[in-house]
Structure formats: C-alpha cells, structure tokens
Amino acid sequence: MNKAEFLDKLQTNLKRSHVVDINRYLQDYRELIADESEARSVSEDQVVNGLDDPKTIVRNIMTEDHPKTHFPTAWLVLLILALVIGSPLWCSLLLLGIILILLGYLLVWLIPAGLIVFSLSALVIGAYGLPAGIVSLFKVGVAIGTAELGTSLIGFSLALLVGAISWWSIKYFSIASIAFSKWLISKFKEAY
Numbered sequence: 001m002n003k004a005e006f007l008d009k010l011q012t013n014l015k016r017s018h019v020v021d022i023n024r025y026l027q028d029y030r031e032l033i034a035d036e037s038e039a040r041s042v043s044e045d046q047v048v049n050g051l052d053d054p055k056t057i058v059r060n061i062m063t064e065d066h067p068k069t070h071f072p073t074a075w076l077v078l079l080i081l082a083l084v085i086g087s088p089l090w091c092s093l094l095l096l097g098i099i100l101i102l103l104g105y106l107l108v109w110l111i112p113a114g115l116i117v118f119s120l121s122a123l124v125i126g127a128y129g130l131p132a133g134i135v136s137l138f139k140v141g142v143a144i145g146t147a148e149l150g151t152s153l154i155g156f157s158l159a160l161l162v163g164a165i166s167w168w169s170i171k172y173f174s175i176a177s178i179a180f181s182k183w184l185i186s187k188f189k190e191a192y
Helices: 003-016 022-040 044-050 054-064 073-139 142-191
Strands: none
Touching: 003 022, 003 044, 003 054, 022 044, 073 142
8 A cells, every 4th residue: 555545545534433633643644654764764655554554543543532523413413314204215225226136146146047957957858868769779760769869968968068057157157246245345335
C-alpha cells in the first residue's frame, strides 16, 4: 500500500467513525510518514507498510484520544423517517434483489444439472441397449441387432462425453459461484 492509498483509507475510516477533526489526524500521519522516511532513509511506501492498518489506527485513536465525534442529528432523524416511511418500498426491492440473485444461481446451476440428467439417461440407454442388442442379434436379425448394439455404444459414448462436460461445468461453475459470492459479500462490506 502506498502513501496515498493509506491516507485515503485512513480518511474513510475516520469519516465512518464520525471524527470531527479528520484533517488534523491526516496531517499528523503525513508528517509522521515524511519524518520517518527522512530519518531512516527509506521510501514512504516502506514507512507506510510498517504502520498499522488504518482500521486499527482509527480504533486506537477512538480509545486513546477520545476525539470529538459528530452525529448529524437532523440527517439521522430524516434517515430514520425515510426508512420507516419507505420500508414497504425498499423491503420489497430488497426481497426482489435477493430473489433475483437466487434465481440467477438456480439458472446457472440448471446447466450442470441438465447435463448430468442427459448423461445418466444416455447411460441408461446404453445399459439397456447392450443386452437388448445381443438378444436381438440372435432372435430378430443381424441388422436390427447391429443397430441396437450401435445405439447402445452411442449411448455409452454420449454418457462419457456429457459426463466429462458436466464434471467440467460443475468444477468451473462452482469456482465462478464462489468468486461471485465473495465479490458480492465484499460489495456489501464496502457499503457497510
């Protein structure tokens, strides 16, 4: 993390903690980074990497310095009022969003499920066609028996091919689902 990223994260965390004098703390850390960089003859990025995480720094500031915090009461009252009045709208929109996300997961996972069902049905056709082909080879005729054996071999080969494709799709869909879930959770954590 470089100096600009560190100061940006520190400012964001100070704002979330409702600290009034944000600029004083940012200036203190700018001076601290510059002084340490000159004193130890290292880059500012190395000094920043030696510091604590901005969340930890803000937690320490809140426990040790007890800075003035402000809670915008007028805005807080308006926000609570808007939440109460608008709850029928935003609750239904939130529920709609959750349902759409779950529906998206369901539709994505229908592809591997359909491939598995197709693979199993091709396996059943192949397993049924093999003894039926052998029996019809001797009882009905060579042409029908050969066609039945060919159908069973096609069923077995389709079962293997579609089974491999379904295995591949399950593997990569699960990786994509996990990545999407982590991304979605990180977006909710950023909003918080």
